[in-house]
Amino acid sequence: MFGLNIQNFSIRKVYTKSKKESIYMRKTTEIQEEVTIKFAGDSGDGMQLTGSLFTENTALGGSDLATFPDFPAEIRAPQGTLAGVSGFQLHFGSREILTPGDEYDVLVAMNAAALKANLGRMNPGSTIIVNTDGFDKKNLRLAKYEDGQNPLEDGSLDGFEVFEIQVTKLTRESLKDVPLSTKEKDLCKNMFVLGFLYWRYNRQLDSTIEYLSSKFGRKPEILDANITALKTGYHYGETTETFTTRYNVKAAPLEKGVYRNIMGNEALVIGLITASQKAGLPLFYGSYPITPASDILHGLAQYKNFGVRTFQAEDEIAAICAAIGAAYGGNLAVTGTSGPGLALKTEAMGLALMLELPLVICNIQRGGPSTGLPTKTEQSDLLQAFYGRNGESPLPVISTSSPADCFFAAFEASRIALQHMTPVILLSDGYIANGAEPWKFPNASAIPEIKVEFSKPSENGEPFLPYGRDERYVREWAIPGTKGLAHRIGGLEKQAGTGEVSYDPANHEYMVKVREAKVEAIADFIPKQELSIGPEKGQALFLGWGSTFGVIKSVAQNLLAEGYEVAHAHLRHLRPFPRNLGAMLDNYDKIIIPEINNGQLSKIIREKFLKEVIPYNKIQGVPITKAELNDFAKQVLG
Amino acid sequence: MSTTNGTIPLAAKDFATGQDVRWCPGCGDYSILKQVQTVFAELGLDRDQVAIISGIGCSSRFPYYMETYGMHSIHGRAPAVASGLKLANPDLHVWVITGDGDGLSIGGNHLLHLLRRNFNVNVLLFNNQIYGLTKGQYSPTSEEYKVTKSTPLGSLDHPVNPLAFALGAEGTFIARAMDRDPKHLKEMIHRCHEHQGTSFLEIYQNCNIFNDGAFFTFTDKETKPETTLFLEHGQPLRFGKNREKGIRIDCFHPQIVDIEQDGYSPGDLWIHDETDICKAHMLARFFDAPDMRQKTVLPRPFGVLYATERPCYEDLLYDQLKQAVGQKGEGQLDELLAGGATWEIG
Numbered sequence: 001m002f003g004l005n006i007q008n009f010s011i012r013k014v015y016t017k018s019k020k021e022s023i024y025m026r027k028t029t030e031i032q033e034e035v036t037i038k039f040a041g042d043s044g045d046g047m048q049l050t051g052s053l054f055t056e057n058t059a060l061g062g063s064d065l066a067t068f069p070d071f072p073a074e075i076r077a078p079q080g081t082l083a084g085v086s087g088f089q090l091h092f093g094s095r096e097i098l099t100p101g102d103e104y105d106v107l108v109a110m111n112a113a114a115l116k117a118n119l120g121r122m123n124p125g126s127t128i129i130v131n132t133d134g135f136d137k138k139n140l141r142l143a144k145y146e147d148g149q150n151p152l153e154d155g156s157l158d159g160f161e162v163f164e165i166q167v168t169k170l171t172r173e174s175l176k177d178v179p180l181s182t183k184e185k186d187l188c189k190n191m192f193v194l195g196f197l198y199w200r201y202n203r204q205l206d207s208t209i210e211y212l213s214s215k216f217g218r219k220p221e222i223l224d225a226n227i228t229a230l231k232t233g234y235h236y237g238e239t240t241e242t243f244t245t246r247y248n249v250k251a252a253p254l255e256k257g258v259y260r261n262i263m264g265n266e267a268l269v270i271g272l273i274t275a276s277q278k279a280g281l282p283l284f285y286g287s288y289p290i291t292p293a294s295d296i297l298h299g300l301a302q303y304k305n306f307g308v309r310t311f312q313a314e315d316e317i318a319a320i321c322a323a324i325g326a327a328y329g330g331n332l333a334v335t336g337t338s339g340p341g342l343a344l345k346t347e348a349m350g351l352a353l354m355l356e357l358p359l360v361i362c363n364i365q366r367g368g369p370s371t372g373l374p375t376k377t378e379q380s381d382l383l384q385a386f387y388g389r390n391g392e393s394p395l396p397v398i399s400t401s402s403p404a405d406c407f408f409a410a411f412e413a414s415r416i417a418l419q420h421m422t423p424v425i426l427l428s429d430g431y432i433a434n435g436a437e438p439w440k441f442p443n444a445s446a447i448p449e450i451k452v453e454f455s456k457p458s459e460n461g462e463p464f465l466p467y468g469r470d471e472r473y474v475r476e477w478a479i480p481g482t483k484g485l486a487h488r489i490g491g492l493e494k495q496a497g498t499g500e501v502s503y504d505p506a507n508h509e510y511m512v513k514v515r516e517a518k519v520e521a522i523a524d525f526i527p528k529q530e531l532s533i534g535p536e537k538g539q540a541l542f543l544g545w546g547s548t549f550g551v552i553k554s555v556a557q558n559l560l561a562e563g564y565e566v567a568h569a570h571l572r573h574l575r576p577f578p579r580n581l582g583a584m585l586d587n588y589d590k591i592i593i594p595e596i597n598n599g600q601l602s603k604i605i606r607e608k609f610l611k612e613v614i615p616y617n618k619i620q621g622v623p624i625t626k627a628e629l630n631d632f633a634k635q636v637l638g
Numbered sequence: 639m640s641t642t643n644g645t646i647p648l649a650a651k652d653f654a655t656g657q658d659v660r661w662c663p664g665c666g667d668y669s670i671l672k673q674v675q676t677v678f679a680e681l682g683l684d685r686d687q688v689a690i691i692s693g694i695g696c697s698s699r700f701p702y703y704m705e706t707y708g709m710h711s712i713h714g715r716a717p718a719v720a721s722g723l724k725l726a727n728p729d730l731h732v733w734v735i736t737g738d739g740d741g742l743s744i745g746g747n748h749l750l751h752l753l754r755r756n757f758n759v760n761v762l763l764f765n766n767q768i769y770g771l772t773k774g775q776y777s778p779t780s781e782e783y784k785v786t787k788s789t790p791l792g793s794l795d796h797p798v799n800p801l802a803f804a805l806g807a808e809g810t811f812i813a814r815a816m817d818r819d820p821k822h823l824k825e826m827i828h829r830c831h832e833h834q835g836t837s838f839l840e841i842y843q844n845c846n847i848f849n850d851g852a853f854f855t856f857t858d859k860e861t862k863p864e865t866t867l868f869l870e871h872g873q874p875l876r877f878g879k880n881r882e883k884g885i886r887i888d889c890f891h892p893q894i895v896d897i898e899q900d901g902y903s904p905g906d907l908w909i910h911d912e913t914d915i916c917k918a919h920m921l922a923r924f925f926d927a928p929d930m931r932q933k934t935v936l937p938r939p940f941g942v943l944y945a946t947e948r949p950c951y952e953d954l955l956y957d958q959l960k961q962a963v964g965q966k967g968e969g970q971l972d973e974l975l976a977g978g979a980t981w982e983i984g
Contacts, residue, residue: 056979059979059981060979060981061981062981062983207979251983254983255983256983256984257982257983257984258976258980258981258982258983259980259981259982259983260976260977260978260979260980260981261979262977266977270974270975270977273969273971273974274971274974274975277969277971282726284722284725284726286722303969303974304958304959304961304962304963305959305962305963305965305966305967305968305969306969306974307959307969309725309955309959311721311722311725313718313751314718314747314748314750314751315747317715317718317748318715318717318718318721318747318748318751319718321711321712321715321718321719321722321748322718322719322721322722322725323722324711324719324722325691325709325718325719325720325721325722325723325724325725325726326722326723326725326726327722327726328689328709328719328722328723328726329722329723329725329726329727329730330726330727331726333722333726347712348712348715351711351712355709441975441976441977442975443972443975444971444972444975479727480686480689480707480723480727480730481686481687481707481727481729481730482686483686484686485686486685486686486688486705486706486707487707487708488655488701488702488704488707488708488709488710489708489709489710490701490702490708490709490710490711491694491710491711491712492710500657501657501702
């Protein structure tokens with residue numbers, strides 16, 4: 001049935017085009033280099049889906065892009081209120097796009113609250129598309145406009161290009177013959193808006209219709225209603241006189257190759273599975289649902305045909321402890337969480353460190369402390385990752401700098417854990433996890449193997465030394481069930497070599513030092529730090545980690561273009577640091593460290609290199625904008 | 639008897655490690671260790687096919703004394719570690735050693751979930767009704783008003799009933815034994831091993847330093863016949879010095895009767911049925927609960943209160959893995975990397 005629909009549609013489209021040639025001719029098409037669109041509505045309005053579908057469609061057109069979803073903490077926050085506004089930001093263009101954009105060129109506001117919450121980031125002259133049906137008395141009151149005030153009528157939008165569309169009414173009209181309730185029909189209004197934008201940006205509808213058919217294939221009425229609303233929105237743009245201009249954003253000069261669109265948590269999932277395949281070990285993922293890490297659990301659970309064992313544990317502690325059990329049993333064991341969950345896993349991380357078993361601990365950071373800002377982003381836990389355990393307990397720390405980069409970070413974290421017999425903390429954050437970008441994905445055959453060897457069964461009866469070490473200070477991995485290697489491990493201090501319980505003072509000091517040396521030695525097995533842009537010596541180096549990659553690089557680009565001698569280095573390896581980092585820092589007069597926290601990397605760099613650094617910190621649960629970092633850098637550079 | 643791999647059968651002492659056993663002299667743990675080693679030898683288990691996982695506490699030192707694979711993990715978390723290990727390596731014989739504090743206080747949550755998920759692991763809970771390793775604070779199984787270092791005026795906590803807890807957690811094998819009855823203990827350890835699913839064995843264990851004689855009434859020769867009830871599947875509930883007493887069900891209430899004096903035959907008594915969950919719940923309530931009509935205390939049941947079959951978590955998971963391959967085919971990395979929609983720039 002659906003196949004027929006597509007066919008009908010494409011035939012009708014051709015027909016429409018030829019028949020309405022005259023209308024077409026009067027409409028002009030303008031080329032734009034880049035656009036930032038914000039889709040904003042009530043949390044029940046389907047803005048995340050609208051944004052994602054528009055993004056997918058944009059990616060298929062070959063533009064470079066970056067997205068940033070911004071949703072309320074509550075699943076269904078009170079309807080129509082400012083707290084209930086859900087947003088999706090998309091920046092796309094025909095040149096390299098590094099951030100989701102500071103300001104919006106186009107705002108789609110489904111109701112009064114959505115307009116009010118976003119108006120502050122609109123430049124004069126930019127475009128606002130409003131659903132006027134979301135501006136009735138009740139909506140205006142809920143959005144906390146004063147009695148009698150309506151921004152659509154009082155001139156407060158003067159200077160903007162405003163398109164007022166009765167989205168709700170038009171959607172209902174288009175569906176008047178459809179046997180659905182009004183409430184169900186109203187759920188289709190986001191498709192009307194999407195259709196309208198597709199017209200405005202000269203797009204094909206196929207990818208969205210395909211998506212809808214896979215989602216609603218079993219509910220033909222709902223599928224038809226969504227497609228009808230989508231097409232009605234498209235035709236509305238085409239036939240309404242008010243809309244005279246369409247826009248084209250051409251493909252970006254991306255590197256040659258095959259691309260897909262990818263979100264951060266999705267890339268992390270694929271990276272873990274790839275590591276498991278390349279290591280030849282089953283993947284075990286123990287987790288307890290927590291925002292914004294839950295999508296990793298959901299994602300991995302879909303890939304049981306890759307032998308992935310997902311285990312939704314009873315709590316954060318059980319999640320990591322089950323992963324430790326699986327690591328003991330010879331799996332690539334992973335646990336995932338966000339800040340408060342990492343705090344709960346603290347003691348178990350210490351156990352894994354003491355046991356010297358491989359384990360990947362993914363922390364998708366969010367605003368802290370405590371429950372903090374669950375749906376907002378923050379580089380909150382670098383210090384927790386570094387220091388948050390009892391005793392002398394160094395762990396390698398890896399970070400990811402963009403949605404697609406999560407693939408490589410997850411693979412690298414797994415490699416280090418497996419080859420160096422240590423837990424590894426992988427830091428991502430909400431901004432990366434839910435953000436998306438195009439990804440030139442690799443061929444499986446081009447990805448290196450992760451060589452892992454278990455201890456061999458004992459043949460000659462020689463005693464097995466579970467805590468013997470190689471030249472990298474790495475111990476062997478002896479899997480229960482292996483003949484002749486029965487041994488005990490545990491959280492008590494161990495005698496070097498034998499692994500038996502030991503309270504010997506000199507042994508304890510030795511073991512503390514050797515565990516540290518093992519982590520430090522990883523620096524010999526990671527790439528040197530490179531610059532993402534800029535000269536090898538100069539006025540200032542921007543040093544960053546994590547989700548600030550895009551904003552820092554684009555600010556550095558601007559400053560370089562203006563003649564400043566600045567460079568940007570972005571750290572993947574936070575512990576241990578690449579061996580050349582200290583020398584790199586010495587090549588610049590100033591070190592500027594922008595972070596979405598209160599200066600955590602700054603503290604560590606000062607401590608490690610005894611160097612003065614200039615922190616730039618924003619702790620508002622939202623990313624740093626180009627404009628604010630640019631202004632700050634200019635003040636610093638003088 | 640031969641082992642699974644056909645080599646020379648091991649003796650109990652072959653399951654002992656070179657480590658000095660460091661429990662206090664006279665501790666009930668020695669007896670349990672000996673019985674476990676004996677049963678493992680009797681079962682012909684291969685040392686390399688066993689993993690013993692513990693938490694923290696006196697009993698949790700157990701893995702160090704067993705020449706098998708083992709992990710002395712962190713407080714209360716052994717059930718979670720054991721779950722992950724069993725999933726990674728379902729062929730291993732996994733035993734969890736825990737205590738009343740480790741298993742029912744700090745690790746109560748994990749024990750609950752292990753039991754309901756029904757991994758095929760065996761849990762031995764050493765209950766001594768006291769915190770021994772931290773030197774004598776009351777535990778979640780200590781009796782009310784217990785005077786300890788942390789409760790000089792008496793504890794205000796109402797104790798947990800471990801077997802009622804395990805039944806409530808949907809456990810599939812619930813049993814009780816005591817350190818001072820090695821023959822019965824051995825039998826129960828055998829039963830744990832045989833059971834497919836999580837077996838939960840509470841073992842009354844005397845802490846002769848901080849809580850000496852806590853179970854004296856059940857273990858002492860003089861009182862044991864009157865205070866204990868040894869359960870046997872298909873047999874009537876009988877106890878007493880000359881097995882002259884029995885339990886019958888009177889209007890849903892357990893009632894103690896004297897078979898001869900009251901004119902009952904054994905056939906009138908409650909016949910033990912391990913598979914009856916309702917009766918198991920009643921037996922779990924034989925926990926100092928007086929028979930209201932006779933103002934007497936019901937004897938404490940020992941043996942298997944409940945045993946049933948339910949699929950094990952790890953089997954279900956492996957079935958799902960197979961099923962996923964059946965539905966989608968073996969995962970292909972290139973397909974995974976490409977995902978759904980792709981486009982080419984060139």
